[in-house]
Amino acid sequence: MTVCRSARPAKLAAALVLWMGGVCLGTCAFAQAKPAAASANVAPVRFLVVAAQESILSASVAGRIAKVPVGLGDSVRAGQVVASFDCAEVQARRGAARAEHEAARVQYEAKQKLQGLQSPAEVEVELAAANVNKAQSQVQIFEAQVAQCAIVAPFAGKVARVHVKVGQGVNPGAPVIELVGSGPLKARMNVPSQWLAWLKTGEKLDGKVDETGGVVALKVTRIAARVDAVSQTVEIETELASTTGVVLPGMSGQVRAPSAL
Numbered sequence: 001m002t003v004c005r006s007a008r009p010a011k012l013a014a015a016l017v018l019w020m021g022g023v024c025l026g027t028c029a030f031a032q033a034k035p036a037a038a039s040a041n042v043a044p045v046r047f048l049v050v051a052a053q054e055s056i057l058s059a060s061v062a063g064r065i066a067k068v069p070v071g072l073g074d075s076v077r078a079g080q081v082v083a084s085f086d087c088a089e090v091q092a093r094r095g096a097a098r099a100e101h102e103a104a105r106v107q108y109e110a111k112q113k114l115q116g117l118q119s120p121a122e123v124e125v126e127l128a129a130a131n132v133n134k135a136q137s138q139v140q141i142f143e144a145q146v147a148q149c150a151i152v153a154p155f156a157g158k159v160a161r162v163h164v165k166v167g168q169g170v171n172p173g174a175p176v177i178e179l180v181g182s183g184p185l186k187a188r189m190n191v192p193s194q195w196l197a198w199l200k201t202g203e204k205l206d207g208k209v210d211e212t213g214g215v216v217a218l219k220v221t222r223i224a225a226r227v228d229a230v231s232q233t234v235e236i237e238t239e240l241a242s243t244t245g246v247v248l249p250g251m252s253g254q255v256r257a258p259s260a261l
Contacts, residue, residue, distance in 0.1 A: 044254035047189035047207060047218070049240070051249040053155050053181025059170045060148045063087065068166055070177070076153045082177045083164065087149035094142035101135035108132050157181040160249075180249055185240045187218050187253075190233040195257060199223065204241065207255035214245030218255065 063085035070082045108128035161178040164170060187207070191199065205218040218238035227234045240247065 044256050045189050045191050046252060046254055047187045047238075049185055049187050049209075049247055049249055049251045049253075051157075051180045052183040052186055053157065053179075054160070054249065055154060055179050056175050057082065057151050057153075057177045057179065059085075059151070059172055059174045059176055061085065061145065062169075062171050063149065064169045065164050065166055065176075068162060068164060070159050070162070072159055072162060074159045075182070076157060076159065076179065078153055078156045080153045081150050082153050082159070082179075083151040085149040087146055090142060090145045090149065094139065094146055097135065097138040097142050101132065101139050104128070104131040104135040151176055153179055155179070155181050157183075185247060185249060186221075187216075187238045187240060188235065189238075189255065190228070190231070190235050193227045193232045193234050196223075196227075196234060199236070205238065205255045205258070207253050209245070209247060209251055209253040211251050212245040212247070214243060214247065216243045216247065216253070217241040 065083060066086040067084045068082070070076055070080075076082060108125070108131070111125045111128040157179045159177060160180045163175045163177065170176065199220065201220055201223060203220045205220070207216045207218050208214070209216060217240070219241040220236055220238050222237040224235040
């Protein structure tokens, strides 16, 4: 009986040591695995390459396409005509308006000369002057309509898409030509809001383009002033500081935070 009483405390002490050792091992293993799991959970951020200037040129008047002197991929300069309408009717109306304006002007000058001879009343001269102004306004209206018959490039670039063909009728607002500016390219992306702890304007990020596999250096130029409350992301805009290979608008890729690269 004495031997059993003396062995019992020893067994309890050994069990306690084993239990504490197991707890320590589990805690240490969790502490060591936690950083690795956190690093593995850092997902890449998708970015989209866009042009600094791009526009869809649309028709401002209804008409039939007469000329499309540019094609897909052609380079254009600012102010160059990229499409024109058949505006024979509008031009004829402009000619008629010019003739009416000339007739009103001649009549007004005649009234002024007769006024010196005290033949016409003063009100007749004022009415003649009003007719001149009215005719001039009509001419200006048709001049504006004729100017809208030609669609010009607002900036230098390349043709990304042609929506119309010669002889095709279009309505106001219909797309005609898509242009992409020839200036430097940009990249836009939505990054986690936690990046704001270190992300500043001028920060450089390393990215990779999916289509070509080329590496690009992205320099942060703009950061949105609001965080999206649902996705907890913030939109940023970057410029392509350097690239390897061909990079075109519409390409996409991925970038990681510098700490996760």
